[in-house]
Amino acid sequence: MSISNIPIPYYLALSAVLFTIGMVGVLTRRNVIVVFMCIELMLNSVNLTLVAFSAFHGNTTGQILVFFVMAVAAAEASVGLAIIITLFRNSRTVNIDEFNIMKW
């Protein structure tokens, strides 16, 4: 593995920006599927951070953790989408504001 010419802070900055965009998306977007896409985006930004550190320290621990994160992300995405589909079948909408019965 060769160390890239781009210094690591740039990778980290990109990762942070992606994470922030993802977080803001999760908090503000109305469409449930877009929220899930943003969650995936957050997970992938973390992956990028892990890989960057792994490359710059020559340690493969980070890359192995990336595998775990990807596997978990996949499982969680599938379960989440299954839930969305059930919700859609019951309420015919994917507007996250419509699902507000988890209160008193």
Add this chain to the structure above:
Amino acid sequence: MNNLIVYSVIFPLVGFLINGIFGKRLRSEKLSGLIGSGSVGLSFAAGVIIFIGMVQMPVENRSYAVTLFQWVVSGSFAVNAAYQVDQLSIIMMLVVTGVGFLIHVYAIGYMHGDSGFWRFFAYMNLFIFMMLNLILADNFLLMFLGWEGVGLCSYLLIGFWHDRKFDTGGYGKGEATTSDAAKKAFIVNRIGDFGFMVAMFLIFRLFGSLTFGDIFSRAPAIVNSGDSTITWITMLLFLGATGKSAQIPLFIWLPDAMAGPTPVSALIHAATMVTAGVYMVARCSILYALAPLSMDIIAVVGVITAFFAATMGLVQNDIKKVLAYSTISQLGYMFLGLGVGSFAAGIFHVMTHAFFKALLFLGAGAVIHALHDEQNIQNMGGLKRSLPITYKTFLIAALAIAGIPPLSGFFSKDEILWKAFSEGSAVFWLIGWVTAGLTAFYMFRLVSLTFEGDGRWPQDRHPHEAPKIMTVPLMVLALLSVIGGLIGIPHSLGGSNVFEQWLEPVFERAHGELIRGHGSSQMVEYILMALSVLAGVGGIIFARRVYLHTPGLSDKIGEKFQRIYRLLWNKYYVDEVYDFTVVSPIKNGSEKLLWKGFDVNVIDGLVNGTARLIAGTSSLMRKIQMGLVQNYAIIFVVGIIIIFAVLLTK
């Protein structure tokens, strides 16, 4: 013998319980009436036995106490339920149960057909029980129990026909019902009771006990005559007496109390309850003797009440109201007698007054019944032909109250007037004398308009004499009105005034303290006696002339002195004044200030405001949990940022 007095008090209580609990189920007028009047009759019999025993005893033994049980023991305050049997209480007891028995028998006939017959006799028996407790009590607390109890029974009995409309004679908004009259009686009485209670507190503070024996034996030693404490005590007790015995300023309830059935008026508001105040003052004679200012005030209030009540009775058209004002006036005489220091004379008048006033009321009841509930004397007349027995007994009572010798009223009233002159002042005598003339006048106005002349009632009515059960008590009372005075014939007329001698041991302590008046010669006494008879006879003749021989004269006089007539007819506007100064301010203050102002705005405002505050806060707080998942996520993020900030700044 000792326990007999207890039985005499228990009999009416038992009668009350039987009639009260089982009366409705018994469904028998005969049985309820028998129990009701029988219990009082047994009480009277017991009283007679005790009296005969007492007469045979030497004077020192005549006064004794019978303790029933220990009632209140609290620290240094101890009161027993005990009865004091002595010359004074046995006399009162005989009057109450004797006259009470006759009235109960009469009421069996009068209340015939009433659906509340059993309830009536239950209340009447309860009243007799309470009155006996009042009279026989040997301490202030038990007397107060009886005092309140008779006030309660008065309320229950005045409002006996509780939804009947009642003519208040002008004042007040709209029509009043009998329950309004009952409430008035009870509430006005309560004002007097306040005085009685405060007096009891002061007495306990001064003497350390509420028992008559303790207080009266130590009073001359402990109290200096004219002390402010004893004056306050006696004045407050007298305030209670003005409430119960309808003197100025608390007499206003008695005319309205006529809303009750006539036997009630006869028993409670003529013969017994209203004399409770007189009895109480007589019982506390030593206390009053030690407070000369109070005695003067009592005499003044008594004589002024007597005069003003007599003037009000001159123009009333309701037969019972005339008798009510007459009662107030005669009670004023009794207080005049007490106030000038002759307690025996006051009690003597209590006794004779019970006889003839009860007779007058029962006779009025017979008239009202015969004319099917007509009470306006302007609509009566000529009844002496239809109701001969009622007429004759009523006439005897009227002569007695007018003070015609040798009927009982002459002796008792004359003794009061004589003592008022010799022990009090000539002014007392003068006002009392004028009142005596007025008394004779209005009584014979009543007799003339009711019984004499031509009938002014619709000719299709056929009034008939009451049944024997009603006329026999009338005749017995008439006999008593005639001979009742003979036990009090004064020395100047050759008698030995047995009555005064009998009561002397009870009052001798007080007489020892009193500064006796200047006295007067016997010649003056004879002159005054003759003047009294003159006033009585003059009043009778004048009344007959105005109302019988020259009809229309009274209307002409009324028109000529219109302002005075209206003043009297409206009872000097006393009720209106009280309404303006006391009743309306309290009512409006309570309604507008306390209820709508304070209770609704402040208290409800506080409670509702607290609720609104919490509701508002919670509606704000509720927005945290909208069920919107993204909001929850926002809070996560905020928390994370805060943690980061804390960690990074450490």
